[in-house]
Amino acid sequence: MPAPSSCASNDSGRSFFDHPRPAPSTPSSRSARSTPEGLVIPPIPPTNDPLVVTLDTHGHRVFLRVSDAPLQVDSSHVRRLVQFNAAPVPKCANCAELAIDCSFVEAGIPCPPCAILGIPDCDWTNPYWFAQNLRHCRDAYIRHERDSLVTAVREDHLAPSLFEREFERVQVWFYASAQGAITRFLLNARATRDLAVRGYGALANASTDVAHLLRFLAIATESRMHPLTLQIVANRVQTIIASMMS
Ligand SMILES: [Zn+2]
Numbered sequence: 001m002p003a004p005s006s007c008a009s010n011d012s013g014r015s016f017f018d019h020p021r022p023a024p025s026t027p028s029s030r031s032a033r034s035t036p037e038g039l040v041i042p043p044i045p046p047t048n049d050p051l052v053v054t055l056d057t058h059g060h061r062v063f064l065r066v067s068d069a070p071l072q073v074d075s076s077h078v079r080r081l082v083q084f085n086a087a088p089v090p091k092c093a094n095c096a097e098l099a100i101d102c103s104f105v106e107a108g109i110p111c112p113p114c115a116i117l118g119i120p121d122c123d124w125t126n127p128y129w130f131a132q133n134l135r136h137c138r139d140a141y142i143r144h145e146r147d148s149l150v151t152a153v154r155e156d157h158l159a160p161s162l163f164e165r166e167f168e169r170v171q172v173w174f175y176a177s178a179q180g181a182i183t184r185f186l187l188n189a190r191a192t193r194d195l196a197v198r199g200y201g202a203l204a205n206a207s208t209d210v211a212h213l214l215r216f217l218a219i220a221t222e223s224r225m226h227p228l229t230l231q232i233v234a235n236r237v238q239t240i241i242a243s244m245m246s
């Protein structure tokens with residue numbers, strides 16, 4: 001797995017968030033019978049992973065709700081999650097196919113080429129891609145925290161009986177951020193969806209100049225604009241011609 005580009009510079013997962021736990025128990029509060037051997041180490045990724053996309057009864061892609069106490073969408077922790085991209089050099093599949101430069105702003109916002117060419121399926125707006133990205137962040141962060149807890153127990157800084165509670169706290173903290181990130185992703189995606197298609201459609205509808213629209217179609221085709229946009233402008237041309245003939 002390549003090193004994350006921004007969320008965890010050393011892949012420790014620690015750079016996501018501040019430490020969610022209180023200071024370890026003092027030695028005097030430890031149980032004399034505490035030993036690390038009895039710990040049950042939680043698996044990473046967890047079984048029954050909640051960070052997945054499913055289909056609702058209407059066939060729409062939806063995220064499972066992972067927290068009832070999400071962080072605000074403008075939280076710095078949420079921002080780090082939506083601005084993280086696991087790829088060392090993020091490039092969406094469309095830009096790769098077109099052999100052009102891509103750029104990643106944050107999850108839910110298409111890259112500039114996809115946005116202006118009206119390509120509706122930029123990877124950065126794909127919920128499956130985002131869920132995978134979140135899982136990558138979660139696994140790095142929770143693995144680091146889990147290993148720190150295990151070390152704390154082994155070095156007698158944390159009572160084994162508190163391990164489970166502390167590990168739960170780590171998870172609650174992460175999923176509160178993840179839920180905020182999912183909301184921000186959905187808001188971003190909704191705000192930017194079909195901007196080019198709607199924009200060019202509005203411009204075409206405002207024009208009655210067939211020659212101008214045909215020139216646009218020629219350039220747009222040459223520029224590999226998405227067929228959806230081309231079709232909208234072509235439909236406008238047909239409508240104008242039909243009105244001239246009637
Ligand atoms: Zn791209």
Ligand SMILES: [Zn+2]
Nearest residue numbers: 092111114122
């Ligand atoms: Zn793209």
